[in-house]
Every structure is written in structure tokens, then in C-alpha cells.
Amino acid sequence: MSAELGGEPGKAGPAGESAVDAVVQQIRNLIASSKLKVGDHLPTERDLCAQFNASRNTVREAMRILKAYGLVDVRPKIGATITDNRMTRAFELFSFNTMEISRKTFSDVQAFRSLIEVGSADLFFDRLRQEDLDDLSEINASLAENHDLNEASEIDFAFHVRLVSILDNHAVLDVYAVMKPVILRIMQKGKTRRTFMTETFSEHQDVVDALAARDRLAFQYRLRSHLMIGFRFFSEEMEESA
Amino acid sequence: MSAELGGEPGKAGPAGESAVDAVVQQIRNLIASSKLKVGDHLPTERDLCAQFNASRNTVREAMRILKAYGLVDVRPKIGATITDNRMTRAFELFSFNTMEISRKTFSDVQAFRSLIEVGSADLFFDRLRQEDLDDLSEINASLAENHDLNEASEIDFAFHVRLVSILDNHAVLDVYAVMKPVILRIMQKGKTRRTFMTETFSEHQDVVDALAARDRLAFQYRLRSHLMIGFRFFSEEMEESA
DNA sequence: TAGGACTTTCTTGGTCCAACAAATAAGAAC
DNA sequence: GTTCTTATTTGTTGGACCAAGAAAGTCCTA
Known part of the structure; x- marks a missing residue:
């Protein structure tokens, strides 16, 4: 289950894209494909790790980005929920x-x-x-x-x-x-x-x-x-x- | 919302501020007090860790926020430089x-x-x-x-x-x-x-x-x-x- | 027994640590 | 001047622990 140390990244996305960016994109896709609406819950960080084959820190950095963009609201013990505060963020x-x-x-x-x-x-x-x-x-x-x-x-x-x-x-x-x-x-x-x-x-x-x-x-x-x-x-x- | 961004939100938020938010605030203060301008370099992540008594992950998450807001541009080996891409980020x-x-x-x-x-x-x-x-x-x-x-x-x-x-x-x-x-x-x-x-x-x-x-x-x-x-x-x- | 109050356990985000990979600036060697 | 080596720095990973809160179980009382 663990990534091969020192091995070929293998399924890494297009060259030049960071793992964090890839996870951000995958979460976006997840939101879109699952038709999640405001208020819906995202999987837990650990679930996302398994789902995207990324470490928890990587998932967390991706989540920080989504949070900064006002797309998710994450609270301890509650988890990440979909929001839409983009207008507020823009200002x-x-x-x-x-x-x-x-x-x-x-x-x-x-x-x-x-x-x-x-x-x-x-x-x-x-x-x-x-x-x-x-x-x-x-x-x-x-x-x-x-x-x-x-x-x-x-x-x-x-x-x-x-x-x-x-x-x-x-x-x-x-x-x-x-x-x-x-x-x-x-x-x-x-x-x-x-x-x-x-x-x-x-x-x-x-x-x-x-x-x-x-x-x-x-x-x-x-x-x-x-x-x-x-x-x-x-x-x-x-x-x-x- | 945006505990990390609002200067003085004034809202009755939880008294406990997260470590990441604190680091974001301290970096903001550092930029302000050092009168850093666009193009100037920030200290390295590890320097910031020592300076703020925070772990590297915490500093990195803080940096992700600043990056998401278009205020810093961080590249491998180069480090973080001050930018102002707020309009781009808004887009x-x-x-x-x-x-x-x-x-x-x-x-x-x-x-x-x-x-x-x-x-x-x-x-x-x-x-x-x-x-x-x-x-x-x-x-x-x-x-x-x-x-x-x-x-x-x-x-x-x-x-x-x-x-x-x-x-x-x-x-x-x-x-x-x-x-x-x-x-x-x-x-x-x-x-x-x-x-x-x-x-x-x-x-x-x-x-x-x-x-x-x-x-x-x-x-x-x-x-x-x-x-x-x-x-x-x-x-x-x-x-x-x- | 039923129901509520209390306790325990488990889940989950928050933080930290230690390591290695990858990229590249800077210096060394030629 | 060019090339190679080295050192530094960010990127990523896996693991560990904590605190808060939810869930489940337990116990006491009416």
C-alpha cells in the first residue's frame, strides 16, 4: 500500500504539476462528479489520502488552498464541508x-x-x-x-x-x-x-x-x-x- | 471565516487561534515591519520555523495560504518572494x-x-x-x-x-x-x-x-x-x- | 424495564518530527 | 569558460501524538 521508496513516481500527473496541485484538482473533480452542494461533507482527510494515494500532509496543504479559496470550510472533528464564500474572499x-x-x-x-x-x-x-x-x-x-x-x-x-x-x-x-x-x-x-x-x-x-x-x-x-x-x-x- | 486573513475580524471567534493562523499573522507582521516590497525574499522555511517556534508543516500550511492569496511566490531552492497577484488570484x-x-x-x-x-x-x-x-x-x-x-x-x-x-x-x-x-x-x-x-x-x-x-x-x-x-x-x- | 446521566472509546482534524527526493544556486575542478 | 560537485532549500512522505467532540456503552435511579 505504501509508495515505493525511491522508485518511479509512476502514476504522477503531467510533468511539472506538484502533488498538492494534483490533489486540489482531484478534489475539485470529486466535488463536480459527485455533484456535491453547499453543506455536503467531503471525505475525511485520511480517506482522501487513500483515495488519491497521497500523504496526509499533501492532502492537508491542498485543503488549505481550497479553504483559502472559500470553497470548503473545515472544522475539527466535523470535517470538511462544501461552502461558497468566493465573493467574500475576492473582496x-x-x-x-x-x-x-x-x-x-x-x-x-x-x-x-x-x-x-x-x-x-x-x-x-x-x-x-x-x-x-x-x-x-x-x-x-x-x-x-x-x-x-x-x-x-x-x-x-x-x-x-x-x-x-x-x-x-x-x-x-x-x-x-x-x-x-x-x-x-x-x-x-x-x-x-x-x-x-x-x-x-x-x-x-x-x-x-x-x-x-x-x-x-x-x-x-x-x-x-x-x-x-x-x-x-x-x-x-x-x-x-x- | 478567514481567521487567517481578517486583521481584526471583531467576531466572537473561538479564543484559541490555530498555530497556522498565528504563523500567517506573524509572517504578515514580518513583511510589514521589515518593509518588504515586491520582489524581496522571505526567510527560508526552516528559518521561519525557528523564528516562530513552529514546525515546518505548520509554516508550510501558512505559506500555502499566503500563496493562495497571491502574496508570495515560492519556488524550490529559490524560496518565497513577495508578489502581488491578488487580481490574478481573484480570477x-x-x-x-x-x-x-x-x-x-x-x-x-x-x-x-x-x-x-x-x-x-x-x-x-x-x-x-x-x-x-x-x-x-x-x-x-x-x-x-x-x-x-x-x-x-x-x-x-x-x-x-x-x-x-x-x-x-x-x-x-x-x-x-x-x-x-x-x-x-x-x-x-x-x-x-x-x-x-x-x-x-x-x-x-x-x-x-x-x-x-x-x-x-x-x-x-x-x-x-x-x-x-x-x-x-x-x-x-x-x-x-x- | 425505561430513561437519563455518566463514562469510555473511537474518530478526526491539528501539530510535530524525521527522513528522503528533486531542483538548483554556488562553488570547485578542469 | 565549461563542467562537475556540493550544499541548500523546497516538495513529499509516513508516522506519531494530542485535543476536542461524537458515538457507543454503562450505570444508576425512578
């Missing part, structure tokens, strides 16, 4: 905030926010109420006070969340929640405490004024400018090769 | 088309599309040009011809891509490209060739007509209905298995 990719914000990430995220915030202008004016304006002004007023960078960016973020909350769309708020870490980093880039207290505060106030005046063009122009103003802090970076 | 996420589309994925994806397509109505009318209408009509006309399911869904998808292309936002087009495999599956769910030729064609035509008439309310209502009409094909799913 979480942008919440992974270990390294310096890259120019590309800045561009992607801000373009997306621009789509939401600037692109929904007409919805804003449809739903806008006085209390929205009051809240925005109050939050922004706090920005003018003396905070450290982290606090200031949190307030900046809260301002934008309050803004999009006018849209009353939970999906949007969810997206903002998962992207919060990246957005915070973007907000801090190139700024000081004073920048928040002066420039950012002023830009926000201009946006609120445009909202209050129901001046859609001004609202869109000012908000778009506000979102893109940090672009100057990101220098071109070389394309690394694999 | 692979949605290429995992092994299982039946779940109700949750349908709901997530269509709600998101609704946000983009319905929520940007006012931008559509701002930018709309005659050639946009002509292209949309032409694409939709093709849908009325006799195609197989795959071809029909491709045309359906092309229609919506052409629609959002009016927004002239590359980020949105990128998102649609990434989600294409899932969107195609959603479009095919519960449909036949004839459904595409009749119902889908008709719904599209109604949307185009509303665009041409610059009737924003009709545009939003019809488009939203069109996106959500497939919902009836997804039944509630239960949690446990047989």
Missing part, C-alpha cells in the same frame, strides 16, 4: 494589508470608490436628508481637531462611510467594511496630521456644501478630485518579473 | 467552477451587478451615445438567433459588458472580466436556448428601449428585474448532509 484580497500600498492598488481601489461615490450622485440627491448633512458636517468637524494619523484616517473613513450610507445599500457598506484596511492606508499615504486638519477637512466640506446646494456637477467634481489627489504620492514602480 | 477564484452555483453566490453576484448597472443609471444617461444603442441592439439581435446555451450566454454577457462599457470605467470592466465564468453560469441557470431567444432577448430590448427613451425609472426597474429574475431557480439550501 478580502484587498483587505490583506501587509505590504506598502502599491500604485496599482491605489488606482484600483480609488477607481472603485469613485464608481460608488461619484457614480451614484443622482441617488445621493434623491435620498439626501437634512440629518445626513448634519452628520457629515459633524464628522468632518472632528477631523479639524488634533488627532494622530490613525485617528484622523478613521474619521476620514467614517466620513465616507456615512456618505455612502445615504445610498442605503448594504452590499456597498459591506464592500467598504472589507476594504477598510486598504482604504485607511490609502488615506494616510503622504499625509500628516496637519494635512487632515486642513486640506482633507476642506475638501470634505466642499463636498458637503455641494450636497447641501444640490449642485450635482460640483459634488461629482470635488469628490472625484478628493479621491484622486493622493495619486501624486505613488511613484511609478517597475514591473517585476516572475 | 482563479471565479474559475473554480466545479460546483453548482449556490443561491448565495447568485445573490452576491447579482446584487453587485445591480449596484453597478442599476446604480449607475444617471451616469449611463450622461454618457449615452447613439452608437452605444446601436451596438446594444445589434448584440441583442444576435441573441434572438439560434445558438446553443454556451453561445447564448456569451452573447448575454457581451450585452451587459457593452452596457457597462458606457461607463468608461476600466475597473468595472476588469471586475466583469474576472467574474465572467460565474456570470455565465448564472445566466445559464434554469434557461434553455429558447429562453434566451425569447425572454432574455425581450428583457434586453426593454432595457435598450428605456435607454433610448431616456426613461430612467423604466431603465432601472427593467434592468433590476432582469438581473433578479433567475432567483427563482435557486432553492433554499440546508446546512447538514444526509
Whole structure:
């Protein structure tokens, strides 16, 4: 039953594919061919070992990949069950905030926010109420006070969340929640405490004024400018090769 | 979910964090504190074992997670290098088309599309040009011809891509490209060739007509209905298995 | 006897260890 | 400069043990 030590791999798949990748593929096939649905159970790790003739560590690494992709949910003693959290995972990719914000990430995220915030202008004016304006002004007023960078960016973020909350769309708020870490980093880039207290505060106030005046063009122009103003802090970076 | 990814999930998860999650977090901290950039090398697996007091398997499983998220690229003998392939990984996420589309994925994806397509109505009318209408009509006309399911869904998808292309936002087009495999599956769910030729064609035509008439309310209502009409094909799913 | 509470056993994922294979960068030998 | 050797590092394997929880068995009481 055990693999032949030092022997020919034999049934190994196409050259160049790792054993872990092969197991991932085989589990995918298993899911597809067995027509497993969300909530169904996968065989135990040890069963999969026997079924795919792989060691348990290999199966476990494959399972980690599937788990990272949001396709299975594995709990001790319970085993692996099929799930489908791909959409959540996709957004979480942008919440992974270990390294310096890259120019590309800045561009992607801000373009997306621009789509939401600037692109929904007409919805804003449809739903806008006085209390929205009051809240925005109050939050922004706090920005003018003396905070450290982290606090200031949190307030900046809260301002934008309050803004999009006018849209009353939970999906949007969810997206903002998962992207919060990246957005915070973007907000801090190139700024000081004073920048928040002066420039950012002023830009926000201009946006609120445009909202209050129901001046859609001004609202869109000012908000778009506000979102893109940090672009100057990101220098071109070389394309690394694999 | 994603105990290893969420920075501060805030959820009442089990107090005990797994060793693998801990190592993932420590590697993240290492990247952040060392200010590692794309292309830089991580310490070897064995170094990380010593550094974090973890076994090699634990470190390897942690590395698999980081690799799955497109944050590191590890090659034999070379070691792990920092990368940023999050977009690519997102694409692979949605290429995992092994299982039946779940109700949750349908709901997530269509709600998101609704946000983009319905929520940007006012931008559509701002930018709309005659050639946009002509292209949309032409694409939709093709849908009325006799195609197989795959071809029909491709045309359906092309229609919506052409629609959002009016927004002239590359980020949105990128998102649609990434989600294409899932969107195609959603479009095919519960449909036949004839459904595409009749119902889908008709719904599209109604949307185009509303665009041409610059009737924003009709545009939003019809488009939203069109996106959500497939919902009836997804039944509630239960949690446990047989 | 029936039924519930307690105990034991077994299953299963989580972690660790030790070894070897394979790939390849780096140095040695020519 | 080319080729060979060596050393290092990831890839894979099999085995071991633990902790948590489910399942099964046991025992006590009404």
C-alpha cells in the first residue's frame, strides 16, 4: 500500500504539476462528479489520502488552498464541508494589508470608490436628508481637531462611510467594511496630521456644501478630485518579473 | 471565516487561534515591519520555523495560504518572494467552477451587478451615445438567433459588458472580466436556448428601449428585474448532509 | 424495564518530527 | 569558460501524538 521508496513516481500527473496541485484538482473533480452542494461533507482527510494515494500532509496543504479559496470550510472533528464564500474572499484580497500600498492598488481601489461615490450622485440627491448633512458636517468637524494619523484616517473613513450610507445599500457598506484596511492606508499615504486638519477637512466640506446646494456637477467634481489627489504620492514602480 | 486573513475580524471567534493562523499573522507582521516590497525574499522555511517556534508543516500550511492569496511566490531552492497577484488570484477564484452555483453566490453576484448597472443609471444617461444603442441592439439581435446555451450566454454577457462599457470605467470592466465564468453560469441557470431567444432577448430590448427613451425609472426597474429574475431557480439550501 | 446521566472509546482534524527526493544556486575542478 | 560537485532549500512522505467532540456503552435511579 505504501509508495515505493525511491522508485518511479509512476502514476504522477503531467510533468511539472506538484502533488498538492494534483490533489486540489482531484478534489475539485470529486466535488463536480459527485455533484456535491453547499453543506455536503467531503471525505475525511485520511480517506482522501487513500483515495488519491497521497500523504496526509499533501492532502492537508491542498485543503488549505481550497479553504483559502472559500470553497470548503473545515472544522475539527466535523470535517470538511462544501461552502461558497468566493465573493467574500475576492473582496478580502484587498483587505490583506501587509505590504506598502502599491500604485496599482491605489488606482484600483480609488477607481472603485469613485464608481460608488461619484457614480451614484443622482441617488445621493434623491435620498439626501437634512440629518445626513448634519452628520457629515459633524464628522468632518472632528477631523479639524488634533488627532494622530490613525485617528484622523478613521474619521476620514467614517466620513465616507456615512456618505455612502445615504445610498442605503448594504452590499456597498459591506464592500467598504472589507476594504477598510486598504482604504485607511490609502488615506494616510503622504499625509500628516496637519494635512487632515486642513486640506482633507476642506475638501470634505466642499463636498458637503455641494450636497447641501444640490449642485450635482460640483459634488461629482470635488469628490472625484478628493479621491484622486493622493495619486501624486505613488511613484511609478517597475514591473517585476516572475 | 478567514481567521487567517481578517486583521481584526471583531467576531466572537473561538479564543484559541490555530498555530497556522498565528504563523500567517506573524509572517504578515514580518513583511510589514521589515518593509518588504515586491520582489524581496522571505526567510527560508526552516528559518521561519525557528523564528516562530513552529514546525515546518505548520509554516508550510501558512505559506500555502499566503500563496493562495497571491502574496508570495515560492519556488524550490529559490524560496518565497513577495508578489502581488491578488487580481490574478481573484480570477482563479471565479474559475473554480466545479460546483453548482449556490443561491448565495447568485445573490452576491447579482446584487453587485445591480449596484453597478442599476446604480449607475444617471451616469449611463450622461454618457449615452447613439452608437452605444446601436451596438446594444445589434448584440441583442444576435441573441434572438439560434445558438446553443454556451453561445447564448456569451452573447448575454457581451450585452451587459457593452452596457457597462458606457461607463468608461476600466475597473468595472476588469471586475466583469474576472467574474465572467460565474456570470455565465448564472445566466445559464434554469434557461434553455429558447429562453434566451425569447425572454432574455425581450428583457434586453426593454432595457435598450428605456435607454433610448431616456426613461430612467423604466431603465432601472427593467434592468433590476432582469438581473433578479433567475432567483427563482435557486432553492433554499440546508446546512447538514444526509 | 425505561430513561437519563455518566463514562469510555473511537474518530478526526491539528501539530510535530524525521527522513528522503528533486531542483538548483554556488562553488570547485578542469 | 565549461563542467562537475556540493550544499541548500523546497516538495513529499509516513508516522506519531494530542485535543476536542461524537458515538457507543454503562450505570444508576425512578
